[in-house]
Amino acid sequence: MPNYQSQSHRSHSAATSTPSAPFLCLLARYNGGREERESKPKQQKKRTKVVNPWEVAAKDGGKIDYDKLIDKFGCQRLDQTLIDRVHRLTGRPSSRLPPPWRLLRPPYLQDVFRVPLVIQLTDDEKCMWKNLTVEESQRLARENAKDIIACGFDITRTFIFSDFDYVGGAFYKNMVKVAKCVTLNKVQGIFGFSGEDHIGKISFPPVQAVPSFPSSFPHLFAGKDDLRCLIPCAIDQDPYFRMTRDAAPRIGYHKPSLIESTFFPALQGETGKMSASDPNSAIYVTDSAKVIKSKINKYAFSGGQDSVEKHRQLGANLEVDISVKYLNFFLEDDAELEHIKTEYAAGRMLTGEVKGRLGSVLSEIVERHRAARASVTDEVVDAFMAVRPLPNMFD
Amino acid sequence: MPNYQSQSHRSHSAATSTPSAPFLCLLARYNGGREERESKPKQQKKRTKVVNPWEVAAKDGGKIDYDKLIDKFGCQRLDQTLIDRVHRLTGRPSSRLPPPWRLLRPPYLQDVFRVPLVIQLTDDEKCMWKNLTVEESQRLARENAKDIIACGFDITRTFIFSDFDYVGGAFYKNMVKVAKCVTLNKVQGIFGFSGEDHIGKISFPPVQAVPSFPSSFPHLFAGKDDLRCLIPCAIDQDPYFRMTRDAAPRIGYHKPSLIESTFFPALQGETGKMSASDPNSAIYVTDSAKVIKSKINKYAFSGGQDSVEKHRQLGANLEVDISVKYLNFFLEDDAELEHIKTEYAAGRMLTGEVKGRLGSVLSEIVERHRAARASVTDEVVDAFMAVRPLPNMFD
Numbered sequence: 001m002p003n004y005q006s007q008s009h010r011s012h013s014a015a016t017s018t019p020s021a022p023f024l025c026l027l028a029r030y031n032g033g034r035e036e037r038e039s040k041p042k043q044q045k046k047r048t049k050v051v052n053p054w055e056v057a058a059k060d061g062g063k064i065d066y067d068k069l070i071d072k073f074g075c076q077r078l079d080q081t082l083i084d085r086v087h088r089l090t091g092r093p094s095s096r097l098p099p100p101w102r103l104l105r106p107p108y109l110q111d112v113f114r115v116p117l118v119i120q121l122t123d124d125e126k127c128m129w130k131n132l133t134v135e136e137s138q139r140l141a142r143e144n145a146k147d148i149i150a151c152g153f154d155i156t157r158t159f160i161f162s163d164f165d166y167v168g169g170a171f172y173k174n175m176v177k178v179a180k181c182v183t184l185n186k187v188q189g190i191f192g193f194s195g196e197d198h199i200g201k202i203s204f205p206p207v208q209a210v211p212s213f214p215s216s217f218p219h220l221f222a223g224k225d226d227l228r229c230l231i232p233c234a235i236d237q238d239p240y241f242r243m244t245r246d247a248a249p250r251i252g253y254h255k256p257s258l259i260e261s262t263f264f265p266a267l268q269g270e271t272g273k274m275s276a277s278d279p280n281s282a283i284y285v286t287d288s289a290k291v292i293k294s295k296i297n298k299y300a301f302s303g304g305q306d307s308v309e310k311h312r313q314l315g316a317n318l319e320v321d322i323s324v325k326y327l328n329f330f331l332e333d334d335a336e337l338e339h340i341k342t343e344y345a346a347g348r349m350l351t352g353e354v355k356g357r358l359g360s361v362l363s364e365i366v367e368r369h370r371a372a373r374a375s376v377t378d379e380v381v382d383a384f385m386a387v388r389p390l391p392n393m394f395d
Numbered sequence: 396m397p398n399y400q401s402q403s404h405r406s407h408s409a410a411t412s413t414p415s416a417p418f419l420c421l422l423a424r425y426n427g428g429r430e431e432r433e434s435k436p437k438q439q440k441k442r443t444k445v446v447n448p449w450e451v452a453a454k455d456g457g458k459i460d461y462d463k464l465i466d467k468f469g470c471q472r473l474d475q476t477l478i479d480r481v482h483r484l485t486g487r488p489s490s491r492l493p494p495p496w497r498l499l500r501p502p503y504l505q506d507v508f509r510v511p512l513v514i515q516l517t518d519d520e521k522c523m524w525k526n527l528t529v530e531e532s533q534r535l536a537r538e539n540a541k542d543i544i545a546c547g548f549d550i551t552r553t554f555i556f557s558d559f560d561y562v563g564g565a566f567y568k569n570m571v572k573v574a575k576c577v578t579l580n581k582v583q584g585i586f587g588f589s590g591e592d593h594i595g596k597i598s599f600p601p602v603q604a605v606p607s608f609p610s611s612f613p614h615l616f617a618g619k620d621d622l623r624c625l626i627p628c629a630i631d632q633d634p635y636f637r638m639t640r641d642a643a644p645r646i647g648y649h650k651p652s653l654i655e656s657t658f659f660p661a662l663q664g665e666t667g668k669m670s671a672s673d674p675n676s677a678i679y680v681t682d683s684a685k686v687i688k689s690k691i692n693k694y695a696f697s698g699g700q701d702s703v704e705k706h707r708q709l710g711a712n713l714e715v716d717i718s719v720k721y722l723n724f725f726l727e728d729d730a731e732l733e734h735i736k737t738e739y740a741a742g743r744m745l746t747g748e749v750k751g752r753l754g755s756v757l758s759e760i761v762e763r764h765r766a767a768r769a770s771v772t773d774e775v776v777d778a779f780m781a782v783r784p785l786p787n788m789f790d
Contacts, residue, residue, distance in 0.1 A: 124571050134568045164571075168563020173529045176519050176559075179595030184579075187594055199582055200574030203598035
């Protein structure tokens, strides 16, 4: 599935509270597709806990401790006060609001705030970290762009770019400005680079930093240097933007703000991120209904009891049940969702039934996505990726 | 003066001996001009011997030991066999050939080989090493381009580019390819980077590497991936191209070949490179005839004897005499040059006379350069720097 997130935290707000129109920046850290999934998984290092943009691992069998990450990264929780404020600013009536985890879908944010969005496809990063050729990385970026476009972004407010295509000019100048603010010691501390790492990795953080700055997009934001940038991303991307927020005021730019989400859990449970090297850890938009059903039945971690008798008596533990977590996110009908949770928690509904419902919900979404994606032609991709002004981006 | 070199060595020849038409690549590591000269000189570290692209220092008071550098860098001396071969290939009759040090002037090479030339203005490097703003670095690059153009390059075969303008696309893709081949340990070993250095410096070597590859210039060399590249440069740039030659075959490219020169000596003698922080160590193209005369009289290290009597008796030591070294390079009339050397070595000519002749030679050259530079308008610079095909570059 697209890397939507099930719960969210807010982090690193802008320094002022002026509700001026910002722009959104989305980092598409795309999956390398089948080629990557079939490549040999890397030897997993035996570390207690690793969370960086390329590796997310909890203590063996444990959960990611988001509370610790929030403290470590200096984030704030996304609390009701902020949610209320978002609702007030967007003017959407409270009764018809999506739950917070849906609120953070980028198409929703773009829609309710009516703001421009830039989407960075980091094909250069893919090429450097995954040992893919430049050409293959670019091909995968376009494939990924089709999935992104199929999610429903507004072409009159959205600019999608690949680093291999777009790095240069104002963007490169900003890369150099950021790079001058960051010592080697610092990136080694933040990202854990070692002397054995190639210098492409060490050069990369400024590439991911500079879409935060409106001056990196002169065709969109010339003369609008005061625009604020909001970046919705998963919490593992935080290191890039701590670095960016540190550099920004030193080069005369606003710090970006971030909304950071937890990871959408793997089918096997909340022990980390879905892994590209384990195709059974996630549902793919390329999976058939049959495969989806089978993956859920076999792998989705259940909070139900060992026997039907015990289940009827004790009910399911919704806190660990993956099917419920997925339904929380994907089932649009709030009333049905509440019903399922009540019945399942009470033991009146069995794991098999919940899994069956999830299977049909996901199959339907995947089918819808597939149809939407099929309509995204190369011409549509070219149109989203054209370096062009967006005259109506704030209308 | 433009950083012409007085003697030269050949280094790192291409793997095959096929005399196919190559292209030339020139790295213009330009002087920052008055602003830079007036900035506080850096504390010179007390090191025995340092030769890297940003620092050239011999043991206190000593000379750069080129023999050691040639061994260390794995270069070959530019011997008569190679010079004869160049003459044979260019078809220039032996009797009318310039001495080797003139042979290596890039305009001469371009002229006799009738090859395209790309000239890289490393304004990004300037910005990162000298703490200049992006804008100031770009302004200085254009000023430098005017001096380069005034040296007499052929616009139908020459593409001048600044990194801030040109990095991107095929050039950036090649940067990533090179960066993937070079570990942090390696660049630290080659360039002496430390943890306190900013990551812009660590990102830079691939930027200087990739003009070696024809695919970095698709508007010039599309479909000509087999072109060889010859880089005339001073020996302190060797580290970049050892790195480049190491990476090239790993990414399917030819290694560049290099002709490396020694440093044009400072007026004070052959103890290192001319220093931007000491305006009296060099003659500038902006110096008046009066200043040139005064600098030579005051600072040009003399190989003459302490007294006229002793001089008449022993003669001058031409090996250390800076005026003779400069005349070797700048005096066009070979017969007069030989006459001066004979008379001066025999003590029949005095230092003051030699210095006087050098002063008039340099004043004339500077005056000619000034006139040539005055004719280089912004439109001419734009024309040289336009990203355009050069259809007649091999004619």
